[in-house]
Structures are given as C-alpha cells and as structure tokens.
Amino acid sequence: MAKGSREVVTRNDVAQYAGVSTAVVSYVVNDGPRAVSPRTRDRVLEAIRVLGYRPNAAARALKVGSTRTFGLVMPDGGNPLYAELAKAVEKEAATRGYVVLQTNTDSDPAVEKRKISDLLARQVDGLILATPTGEPGATELAELNDSGIPVVALNRPVRGTTSICPEYRAGARLGVEHLIGHGHERIGLVMGIERSAWSPERELGWRDALVAAGLPEGPIARAEFSRQGGYDAGRQLLTTTNPPMPVKQAKVAKLLKATERPTAIFVSSDLQAVGVLRALHEAGLDVPGEMAVVAFDGTAESEFSWPPLSVVRQPLEAVAQKAVSRLLDEVDEPVEAFTYPTELVLRASCGCN
C-alpha cells in the first residue's frame, strides 16, 4: 500500500466497478442534475468507497469553469494584522467550500503584478487585494478589469474596484475622543507613511476629535507600519519635543502647543503602538500615568502588551465575510464602497482600570 500508490482512480473506474455509466457517477457525486435510483446510488457510493475515488478538481474546474478558489494578495502574511485577516478570509471561504491562495508581495509593486497575473492564470474565482502600499498601476488595473473575474479591495479604497474597509475615520475619532474623555488636551499622533494618494483617514479622524473638542493638534510622527517604525516614532515624539522651546519659537503660541510633549498618543496601528510602548518604557515613562496610548487595529498582540493596549478594533471578520460574499454574489454594479464600524476595546493603556 505504501508504494503501490500510483493507481489514480478515475470516474471511469468507478463506473465500471459499479456497472453504470460515467454520467450516473457524476449524478451521484454532484447530487444532480438528474435523479438516481437509491439502489444504483448505493452501488456507486460503495464503488467510490472501495476504490478510494476522489474527483479530480482540475478536470472539474476545466469543465465548469470554476476552481472554487480565491486569491488573496497582501504585503506580508507575517504581519499579525494580515495574518488575522487572512485567517478570517480562509475561514469564511471554507464555509462556502472555497479555498484560498495566499500570496505575499513584500510591498514590491513588481512582485504584486506578477503574483496577480499568476493568480489570474490559475483561474481563481475571485481576487482579494489587501495591499495598501500603492494602487495597482494602469495596465495592471486594465488586466484585472478584462480578466472578467470579480475583485475586491480590502482595507483601502481602490479606484475602479469595490472596496471594503473599516470605518477608519470614525474609528480613529472614537479612540481620540476616549483619550479626550480622560482629560487629555495634548494628543499626539503616530501615522504610517502614506504613499498612495487617498486621504489618510485615521489622521482625519484624529483631527476631527480634536477640532470638535476645541483642542490644538498635538505633534505628528510618521513612520513605517511596523514595530520598529513605531519605536522610532515614539522616540521622535519624546526627544524632539521634550526640552522647553527657545523663546523666539515660543512666541508662536500655536506652534508651541504643537511641539510640547503630549500627554497622550493615538497610534494608527497596533504594531506601531508596541514600538511606541517600548520607546516609552525606555524613557522611563509610566503608561498611562505620564503618557496614555490608544491604538488602531486590535490584533491579539495588543491584548498582551505591557500595559495592555486600549484599541479601536478593526472589524476583520465582517470585512472578510463581506469580501467573500461580494465575490460570490456576482453583483453587477461593479464599484461600491463598504465600510464597517470599529469597536473600542478598553484596556489599561488609556487610563481605564
């Protein structure tokens, strides 16, 4: 049995063994489209069992034109946010009998293009784009469009494609408002480095909250969406603004406010927040006592940081569900934008508990 493994059982063998035609085998395997008498069905089932028959998905795909497969393109599956997103997508797809091909681009547009092409060649039934780095180029987009397969963009708006996102702006506002509720009046921001043209929604949300409360803008630090990036941003926020400003600069009141060390920071991603926390610890600052922190994302990692992070949690499951159902539904209005509400998860880093 260990080496006699080469025997590939086809639907022909089954038909022969059961003494029926291949059509009948097909009918019982697929429960249709024609009815089969219980007795023959049992014979076929038995044959399948005995021979260990397993339908060849490639053949089926060729015939029916569907692979029951989705492609998922993301920058880095090692990043917890994408890992969790991917898992949610896989889970949702699995409930519909679909399977997902996950690929990483390492944020390289050339790689992204290649991988998308490959996925298309593999006849995926739908493509999920979760690569925030840049929009696909013109040719790439055209290629996608006339490939005829449904595409959704996750967590970023893409022109000409239906997109599914968390409510970035409202979510960020929620987080900042919570900080304001704790009495903070100088709230800094750690943002990613936006390369694409679309508006940095989380930044807008932060500003929304500040403006609504009549508060000045705290300092902003921009860095990579990574733990290291957050660390750098955290240090930047602390060191460059810590010493009292020279008199001549202090004249400009607004500027002064903007450069004084904040008492709270809103961080636009978990990963960065973890880095910020490290910078804060190294500086010997008490969190949340001397510096409160709220982050966006809410991956599992945020729950066990020290102190545990208060976060604005992304609706990953909702987004994944929508992505899959959208891909399946073959809706004809091609472009639409869906957003899902975030959830404020209060832990220790903001000052609660």
Next chain:
Amino acid sequence: MAKGSREVVTRNDVAQYAGVSTAVVSYVVNDGPRAVSPRTRDRVLEAIRVLGYRPNAAARALKVGSTRTFGLVMPDGGNPLYAELAKAVEKEAATRGYVVLQTNTDSDPAVEKRKISDLLARQVDGLILATPTGEPGATELAELNDSGIPVVALNRPVRGTTSICPEYRAGARLGVEHLIGHGHERIGLVMGIERSAWSPERELGWRDALVAAGLPEGPIARAEFSRQGGYDAGRQLLTTTNPPMPVKQAKVAKLLKATERPTAIFVSSDLQAVGVLRALHEAGLDVPGEMAVVAFDGTAESEFSWPPLSVVRQPLEAVAQKAVSRLLDEVDEPVEAFTYPTELVLRASCGCN
C-alpha cells in the same frame, strides 16, 4: 472594456490570430518541447499580447497532472508562529513557481481530516502538515499514503511521514544553559500541554541542561500554547510557590527546592512567554532582575515585548526550504527525519544588556 469582459481568450484564438497551429502556441508559451523559428515566435507573442491571452492553469493541470500547488495545513494562521511559517513556505514555494493553499484546522481533528481530503481532491502536488495537536488517525494516514502525493510533517514527528523540525531538545538546552550561565540555580519551565504521545523534547532539553549542571529541577507549569496560557502558567509559578513552605514539607529538601520560587523561567514558546511577562509585571517583579526569562520560538513579537525577550529562535526559513525541496524532489526513501539547529538570540529578558 469594463463590461465586454466576458471574452475568454483561449490558445485557439491565439493560434488563429497568429496563423499557426495550437501546438506552436504551446511551444512558445512553454519554451518547448520543440523549437520555434524566431519569426513565428514573435508573431505568436504578439498575438498573445494583443489578445491578452492567459493560459488556463486548470487545463494544464488536467493534462500534465500537476497543479504547481502545495497544501499547507496548520492549526491557526492567526498564531504568529504559524503566520511566519506560512509566509516562509509561501516565499520558498514562489521561487519555484508554486503557490500554496493555506488552511486552518482550529486544532479540530475532524476539520483537519476534511481539509486534507479537500486539498487532495484539488490535486495539490504536495502536502505540508503543520498541525501539532495530534497525529492523523489511521484512516487518514492511509488515505494520505495511497493518495500518492508527497507529504511532509513540519515541527512534529509523524509516524510514516518524513518530518522536518527544529532541534527542539538541543535548542531548549541551549536556552537553559544560557540562564545557568547567568548564575541561576532554580529554573522553572513553562510547557505546552502535550496531547500526542511523542516526547516533549523541549522539556527534555531543559532537563538536560539542569542535569549537566548538577542543578535541581525547578517547578513546571503546563498550559495552552497561547498568551493566555502563558499568563496562567506564570501566575501559577508565582502564586503557588511564593509563600515559604510549611515545616513538614520543608523536611523533604528536594521537594522544597522544587517548589521554591525560581529565579528564572524557560518558556517553551514566545506566545506563552508574552503571557508570563504579563503575570510577572502584574506581580511587580523586575525582569530580568528578579526573574529572568528565555523563550523558545523567536517570532517577531518577541523582539518588542517588554523587556525584549531573549529567545531560542526556530529555523523557520530552513524548515520551509527543506519542506518545499523535499516535496519537489520526489525522493524515494519515504520516511526520514530532518532537524535544523536553532539560534540563541540574546536580548534583555535573560539579563544580558
């Protein structure tokens, strides 16, 4: 162009457009097996470009019997360790023109069985099993064996399958020895709850180091391989052994040693270590001052915990590489066990720096 997208271009269209036979199109697309004159080749290439032809992978797979796809089965892609493993596998597979179907089992044997079956039906060219929870059952294993496709088990030995693992035992020993080098004499252990029958190698490695140094065994706490599990284990290690032992128990010297609070802990996974750190922080213990910690795994998360974790890093890339090449090489000796050395990464939690 947006809606006239239905035209599926086949190799027939290309042949017609280029005024050649379909065979020739195949020759140029695959660079063989026959040579094509430069002029015809150019015509074909042009036709492909103009028509936007993309070879149908399903048809190719049916014909040649290879999908250029691997299946990866793991308990939870949301777990950073598996996320990083999966990424490494995807990366390695991509360099060989392969793509990988990732599926999660949530540690449910029934789900695992279903997903493996599905992957097999999809004609994957190889299967990577990274589900440490339990060994596949007898029927499952038989199914795998006579499916005729190569299988490798990652990070766990599986009977009847070639396995690729880190050097768990030697690695754990390395980590504990480092702690001993720092002068610790009472070193506790946080382990996972082993459900399978094979020996808990990391525990053996911990013991190896202790025995070699003539040190008594510290306390052991067993818990789930999760952050929460680590937290629970950490508390257990602290609270149950903190108060001085009653006199009658103290009589048994060895027992006493085993139950006194350790000064260092070796944790068998990053995730658990993060939980242990939380427990330590909550108890107000200084790390590494009052309690040193070294963990096994070395995911990215460990670098930014507080304090940064000293870890025994798993050779994920090496394991992934070997897995892929093993799947491809079609070696005939079916069962073999490969192990790869771990690497000690020193950060702050052990007392270095």
Next chain:
DNA sequence: TTGAAAGCGATACCAT
C-alpha cells in the same frame, strides 16, 4: 520547423 490529433477527467445534454 510546423500541424493534426489523441487524450487528461469530469459534466450534462440528448437520447433511450
């Protein structure tokens, strides 16, 4: 160097 044609395994229509 190029072309014709036989399948790969499954589906489902059209007969019976």
Next chain:
DNA sequence: ATGGTATCGCTTTCAA
C-alpha cells in the same frame, strides 16, 4: 432512471 458522447483548454507524440 440511465447511457452515450461532445466538450472544456492544453500538452505532446507522430507525421509531414
């Protein structure tokens, strides 16, 4: 209720 068979798109042998 069941069977025969054309077909999906591609690869590759064999013949020209």
